[in-house]
Amino acid sequence: MNGVALRILLGDRAKYIGLIFGIAFSTMLMSNQISIFAGLMLRTAGQILDAREADIWVMDPRVEYVDEIEPMTDMQLGRVRGVDGVDWAVPFFKGLTVAHTRDGMLQQIILLGVDDATLTGVTPRLVLGSVENLKQPDAMIIDRAGFQFMWPGEEPGLGKVVELNDHRAVIVGISDASAPFTTFPVVYTKYSSARNYVGRTRKQMSFVLVHARPGVDTHLLAQRIAAVNGLKALTWREFTWATIGYYLKRTGIPVNFGITVALGFIVGAAVVGQTFYIFVLENLRQFGALKAMGVTNSTILRMVLLQAMVVAGIGYAIGIGLCAGFFEITSRISINLRGFELPWEVAAGTACTVLVIIVIASFASLRKVMVVDPAIVFRG
Amino acid sequence: MAMTDPSIAVRCSGVTKSFHAGDGTIEVLHGIDFDVPAAELTMLVGPSGCGKTTLISIIAGILTPTSGEVETCGRSITRMSDAEKVAFRRRNVGFIFQQYNLLPALSAAENAAIPLVAAGMPLARAAGSAAAILERIGMGAHLGKLPNQLSGGQQQRAAIARALVHAPRLIVCDEPTAALDAESGQTVLEILKDAALAPDRAVIVVTHDTRIYSFADRIASMEDGRIRAVSSAPLAQLSEAA
Numbered sequence: 001m002n003g004v005a006l007r008i009l010l011g012d013r014a015k016y017i018g019l020i021f022g023i024a025f026s027t028m029l030m031s032n033q034i035s036i037f038a039g040l041m042l043r044t045a046g047q048i049l050d051a052r053e054a055d056i057w058v059m060d061p062r063v064e065y066v067d068e069i070e071p072m073t074d075m076q077l078g079r080v081r082g083v084d085g086v087d088w089a090v091p092f093f094k095g096l097t098v099a100h101t102r103d104g105m106l107q108q109i110i111l112l113g114v115d116d117a118t119l120t121g122v123t124p125r126l127v128l129g130s131v132e133n134l135k136q137p138d139a140m141i142i143d144r145a146g147f148q149f150m151w152p153g154e155e156p157g158l159g160k161v162v163e164l165n166d167h168r169a170v171i172v173g174i175s176d177a178s179a180p181f182t183t184f185p186v187v188y189t190k191y192s193s194a195r196n197y198v199g200r201t202r203k204q205m206s207f208v209l210v211h212a213r214p215g216v217d218t219h220l221l222a223q224r225i226a227a228v229n230g231l232k233a234l235t236w237r238e239f240t241w242a243t244i245g246y247y248l249k250r251t252g253i254p255v256n257f258g259i260t261v262a263l264g265f266i267v268g269a270a271v272v273g274q275t276f277y278i279f280v281l282e283n284l285r286q287f288g289a290l291k292a293m294g295v296t297n298s299t300i301l302r303m304v305l306l307q308a309m310v311v312a313g314i315g316y317a318i319g320i321g322l323c324a325g326f327f328e329i330t331s332r333i334s335i336n337l338r339g340f341e342l343p344w345e346v347a348a349g350t351a352c353t354v355l356v357i358i359v360i361a362s363f364a365s366l367r368k369v370m371v372v373d374p375a376i377v378f379r380g
Numbered sequence: 381m382a383m384t385d386p387s388i389a390v391r392c393s394g395v396t397k398s399f400h401a402g403d404g405t406i407e408v409l410h411g412i413d414f415d416v417p418a419a420e421l422t423m424l425v426g427p428s429g430c431g432k433t434t435l436i437s438i439i440a441g442i443l444t445p446t447s448g449e450v451e452t453c454g455r456s457i458t459r460m461s462d463a464e465k466v467a468f469r470r471r472n473v474g475f476i477f478q479q480y481n482l483l484p485a486l487s488a489a490e491n492a493a494i495p496l497v498a499a500g501m502p503l504a505r506a507a508g509s510a511a512a513i514l515e516r517i518g519m520g521a522h523l524g525k526l527p528n529q530l531s532g533g534q535q536q537r538a539a540i541a542r543a544l545v546h547a548p549r550l551i552v553c554d555e556p557t558a559a560l561d562a563e564s565g566q567t568v569l570e571i572l573k574d575a576a577l578a579p580d581r582a583v584i585v586v587t588h589d590t591r592i593y594s595f596a597d598r599i600a601s602m603e604d605g606r607i608r609a610v611s612s613a614p615l616a617q618l619s620e621a622a
Contacts, residue, residue: 001497001498003503004483004486004490004494004497004503007483007485007490008483008485008486010485011483011484011485011486012485285481286481286483288481289475289477289481290498291466292469292475293469293470293473293494293498294468294469294470294471294495294498294499295466295498296466299498374442375433375437375442375443377475377477378433378436378437378442378477378478378554
């Protein structure tokens with residue numbers, strides 16, 4: 001009876017299209033908003049994710065997330081290096097400063113200072129130049145989006161000069177650093193240069209990046225560093241989640257996105273549920289006739305579920321395709337929208353949600369079909 | 381319990397049926413004793429609300445009587461489980477409804493094939509078997525048409541083919557001519573009598589339509605949930621009385 005079920009479904013063109021539209025709209029809205037939300041949250045931890053050589057981030061105990069800086073003295077670096085299990089430990093500076101271009105353009109930037117000797121912490125994704133170029137005097141690496149901010153309309157290139165707090169800095173590399181939560185350019189420079197650019201003070205080291213010796217448990221090492229030095233030490237994964245958690249707790253972002261996602265679910269469930277319910281209701285007499293002719297309830301159950309799964313499958317495919325297309329197009333329109341994409345986890349999660357919607361919709365209708373009295377067909 | 385007389389397709393003994401209504405119950409059939417012979421077209425006539433439709437629903441195994449015994453095609457309907465009744469209907473009963481109840485998305489041949497599809501035959505093969513019956517009843521030119529492309533008479537002919545396609549032993553018709561004009565009604569009954577009647581098959585027609593009484597081999601007249609009279613055709617007198 002599967003063929004008959006599909007013919008019944010396709011026979012009512014208006015409702016068939018309405019059901020697919022409802023599922024597609026719901027899929028598009030939910031997956032789009034969750035993907036943007038996930039993208040935004042990942043942006044908050046972009047600099048942690050870009051410095052993946054570091055197993056552990058060490059910081060002042062009061063620091064809650066990566067953008068909250070409470071500087072430490074350089075002395076702490078030596079103490080961290082002395083903890084058993086540490087393979088290497090390097091300083092890391094993070095701060096905000098203002099860059100001036102020669103044509104008078106002024107731009108706030110995120111300044112990241114990496115260890116002078118090892119250059120640990122620079123993103124390995126370089127579009128132009130090399131990380132080693134940072135060892136040159138007054139050198140800096142800027143991200144591609146930042147370059148376009150500061151020199152709109154120009155192709156990214158090396159050799160541009162900016163002024164940072166009355167100090168000269170030359171662009172020696174263009175990176176593809178993860179987009180930050182704010183849209184400020186991300187600038188890498190040597191740790192010593194960074195201190196000069198912001199003005200030297202007694203405490204300037206934002207973080208210590210630690211690599212564990214092979215075979216050493218990073219969680220245990222982090223606990224040991226914290227216990228020995230009285231500092232906070234988190235694995236890169238813990239620090240990523242701590243940063244994301246801060247934005248989740250302290251901003252209205254999750255609530256706003258949550259409302260939109262909930263609307264997507266409710267509208268989807270309501271539109272699809274209502275349309276499917278009416279579709280089944282209008283076919284109730286036919287289902288009654290089938291039951292009178294000896295079609296079992298389980299066969300009718302399979303017919304209705306098949307119809308539901310077909311509209312769910314087609315609607316989901318259209319909706320998820322539209323969502324993927326949206327991110328593909330927007331990433332080409334503006335470099336500021338880079339990093340927003342449709343993660344497979346979101347696609348899978350949305351598929352499960354659509355399944356829930358269609359199950360709710362079909363079960364509400366199925367009840368009617370299951371209890372319909374075949375004698376209904378004898379009533380004129 | 382097997383029926384002893386093979387010439388009797390349906391035997392009802394002391395059948396009652398009550399329905400719940402509000403706080404109480406209403407008895408719509410009061411001890412019906414009624415036989416339907418095989419190889420005959422039996423009409424069940426009477427005013428609206430007298431219990432005709434309830435009786436054929438019980439005979440066809442759709443409703444369960446409150447008390448009494450019903451044997452259809454040699455089997456006791458009243459002793460069957462719900463699942464057994466469904467299987468029994470699928471194999472032994474053909475239905476013709478007042479409103480045709482054709483599936484709007486299926487062609488005439490596919491609609492007529494439904495009982496075979498319900499029994500597990502693929503739709504295309506079943507439609508081929510149904511086409512042969514449709515051609516026999518003058519629907520050869522309309523096999524691929526959808527119900528909304530057919531006249532009322534043609535739709536009812538498709539429904540007759542659907543009732544015959546799986547060679548059932550009992551055909552139950554509920555007001556088959558009520559939605560048709562006089563000429564179409566006559567044609568449908570002619571086809572029904574020619575194509576449906578067989579030595580091992582009985583046809584029961586519930587009707588108000590006095591114009592088709594002449595097609596009956598036997599007419600059972602109902603009133604207030606009881607069989608008042610059973611007469612053999614021709615029944616001009618009954619026709620006038622109705």
